[in-house]
Structures are given as structure tokens and as C-alpha cells.
Amino acid sequence: MLTLPTDLRAAFKEPFGPVYTEAEALLADASSEETDAPLVAVGDVVTFHLRRAGRPPDVAIIDGKTKREAVDEEIRRAIETGRLVEVTNEPGTLSFDLVSALVEALDAEEPTTLLVTGEEDLATLPAVLAAPLGSTVVYGQPDEGMVRVTVTEAAKTEMRDLLAQFDGDIETVLSPLDT
Template sequence: MTSDEPDDADRDRGGDEDASATDVSGPGATDVVSDPADQLLVLPDDLRSELKEPLGPIETDADALLEDVGEPLIAVGDVVTYHLLEADCRPDVALVDERTERETVDEEIRDTVTEGTSLEAVNPPAEITEDVVWALCEALERMEPTTILVDGEEDLVVLPAIVAAPLGASVVYGQPGEGMVHVRVTEEVREEVRDLLDRFDGDRERFWTLLE
């Protein structure tokens, strides 16, 4: 998994006070959760290369991957979510940002993965915000499949997703140029990811309070 430094436009989006996490599941429903500037964690430079290594096995075929997934199934990324949907599998939780490798996805992928969006959250590149942690936890509590549309970048949400998901769950995300990484949530994987998150800069105490 990878993440790049936010540019000025990314920082501007992160400071837009009207773009907080919103429940859009019903007409006119607006549930302002937090100021999107409520940054919790920031990716330090010395972790960037380490996070490029996949956290699980890589699959290139969605049908083969689905033979071994647990419940719930959490998909992080537009292309991964699209391939799962094309294989007639709607993830229990999907996080998308209408981009892949920092480029806008094509219209077919965008329309497919954002259909039925029920939560929105702000999460600038190289950060994990209160906004997106709240949306993730809310989605995991729901009984129906939930799509979270992220304004910014969803890459790093793989990490809190692994910690927050129940044992036996599957978290799937894209590995650029290689395929889909499948992480089955175990105590060992959780501890590995917790150690990574504890090396982030920011308000780690508040992050763990919100997540757990």
C-alpha cells in the first residue's frame, strides 16, 4: 500500500468545513460528525517504503479471491471494489475516492462503485482523520452493505479497517501494478498493523479511543 504527500489542493480540501462526514442514505439527510480538519494521524516519511509491501497474498482474479474471503468483506479502493462488484459480490464495506494511483478513474468505474453511496468522509492524502474513522466504524455497525465516498484519499484506511474488523474478516485493497491484496484478519495481523499505526505522527491516543 502506498500514499503520497498531499499537494496544496489536497490540503485545501482537507480544510473545507462543509465537507464533513455525511449520512446521505435518505433524502436531505445530513449528519455532521466532525470538523474535517480533525486530523488524527499523519504518515511519517520513514514508514512510506515499509507500507509499500503487501500485507497479505496478492490475487489477480476476483473469483479466485472470493473463494477464500471471510465476513465481513471490506474493500478499499475503486478498482478493487469494481472488480468485486463485477464478480457479483457487493462488499459489506467499500471505501472509494474516484481515483486510482492518484488519477481519476474512468466513468464506468466511478458510476459503478459510487452507486448507493451512503456515507461520505474527508481524508486528505497521507492522513487518517476523525471523519473517516467515524465513517468506517459506522459502516461496520450497519446490517446492510455500505459505501463510503472519501474526499481525498482512502489508501491508509486499510490499516484502521484491519484493526476494527472482527477476527476472520477480509480486507481487500489494490497493490499498484500487481493485483488485489487479501488480508484475513487474525490476532497476529492486527498486532502487526497496530504496531505500524503506533509509529504514525499525531494524536494516537484519540485515534485509539475512537477506533476501539
């Protein structure tokens, strides 16, 4: 397991890409970049908005919460669909189970939802590392909107550099990524 050090928390305050308040605009920008690349959503509300806009993510990572509170019934019903894989990932951490399930979900033939017991907040980092170049990773920025990260070599380097500062066995946790 990797743990986010307290002194690194500030690195996550600024978004890793442009912020959108409308899923349609985000999807229009994402589709203009790469049409066949996977779309990965990190967060319940983000997943809900993408599905409502007509583009279900290829991989959704959810935990049944938004801002540490349970999502309402409408969101829960809308996002817990399709192939569900349950994983455990404690708050403030990244587990081998989450990273491994994420890699498998990206390889799956059908859209997959990873239902996290614990917290999915940091899953954006391994999602960018695991997704092929040209993919889009979307995550929620509390009280601002949805952040779109285009998977590029630069984005992968940024995520690797951040993960290198986490506490724990980095090699083991990231071993499913083959990076």
C-alpha cells in the same frame, strides 16, 4: 489526524497478504475461511472488481481515483451505489472522521460505501483493526493486483504497531475502534 512519517513509507511497499489478479480466486479463498464475516474493500478498482465478480463489499472505501487519476465513468457508476457516506481524509493521513465512519459502516445493516474527499490509501490499517476476526480486507497493490488480508489477532497487531509509528494524536483518532 494521524500522518504517515516519510521514513515509514517503505513499510507499505510489500503487500500485507497474498496478491490476486482475479477477484473470483480471491473471493473463493476468502469464502473458504469465514462465510458470515464482513468483506471490506479499500480502493475504487478493487471495489469495482469485487462487485463485478458478484460479491459487493459490506464496506467499500473509495475516493474516485486510481493511481492519483480519476477513475473512468464505468467504474465510478458501478462503485457509487447503495448507502453513501462522505468523509474527509487528507492524502498521507488517517482522520478521526474516516475511522469513525468505518466503524459505523461495519455496524450498519446494509452495505455502505465511504466516499472519501482526499485519499483512502491508508484506510487498510483501521479497516483491519475495526473489522471482526475472520473478516477479509482487500486493497489494491498498484500494478500488481488485489491484496487479501484475513483479519486475525496477528494482522491486528501488525496494523496497531504500524499506526503507533504515525505522527499525531493516536488515542483520539483510534478511539472509535475500542482497541
